[in-house]
Amino acid sequence: MMKWEEVRKVFPNQFVKIEVLKSHVEDDKEYIDEMAVIGTVDELQATDELLSSKNNVLVYHTSKEQIVLKIRSRIGLRRVFRNEYRA
Template identity: 50%
Template sequence: MNDIHRFGELFNGQYSGTIRGQTRLEVPAMQWEEVRKIYPNQYVKLQILASHTEGNTKYVDEVALIRAIQDPKEATKELLQSKDGVIVSHTANDELKVEIRTLRGLRGVVQHEN
């Protein structure tokens, strides 16, 4: 099954929307290859604008650059805090994709006895 996902609004190639609680801004919608050329060999924080899903993998089609990150430790911290379509990746990666994992657990209430 191939699902298409679009976030925010695109007007003439520009993303218009709020990125992670910031003021409404307009930034260019970019392909991953464009980001890789402009920011070679570094970490980047991105807002996913459009993606499609194949099996358990989400392939990112369009992004808006939030910022470049120089320090690997800061990139890791930003990645761990990412949510709502915000990701961190290194431009050495050929593809921008996210593995979708299903959390499985027990339903119901767990009762503890003393």
């Protein structure tokens, strides 16, 4: 189990595939608190890896200071979708 700050130090300036272990929601944003690193992802494969990820698995670049996901719900559906939040 690691925090994002630790992941950024161990894997500087890389895409990493992680499993979210603990998060919290504030308003319409999910903040990732603790994670397990599955491994690094080649830059050319990052988009494909992200699109094929399921459940609590994400691909994220360690240049970002924190992992914040915007939660959007679609009217008429009972499912919550995660999207990266860009400030």
